[in-house]
Amino acid sequence: MHPEAHLLLHHQRSTELRQQATEFTLTPAEPGTGLRTRLGWFLVESGLRILPRHSGHPGRASALPGTA
Numbered sequence: 001m002h003p004e005a006h007l008l009l010h011h012q013r014s015t016e017l018r019q020q021a022t023e024f025t026l027t028p029a030e031p032g033t034g035l036r037t038r039l040g041w042f043l044v045e046s047g048l049r050i051l052p053r054h055s056g057h058p059g060r061a062s063a064l065p066g067t068a
């Protein structure tokens with residue numbers, strides 16, 4: 001077999017492998033639905049539930065709306 005024929009087969013196989021790899025890659029999820037985003041919002045909501053309703057300082061305004 002000639003080296004050119006071997007090289008041609010190599011290029012053809014590498015093209016096939018690249019196509020299979022692109023089919024196999026994970027597509028990114030919609031923005032805002034990733035695990036990090038969901039975990040982050042869960043932690044924010046948990047923290048807001050833990051915060052006391054009143055800070056104990058009558059003259060001080062709360063930084064979060066709805067917690068004063």
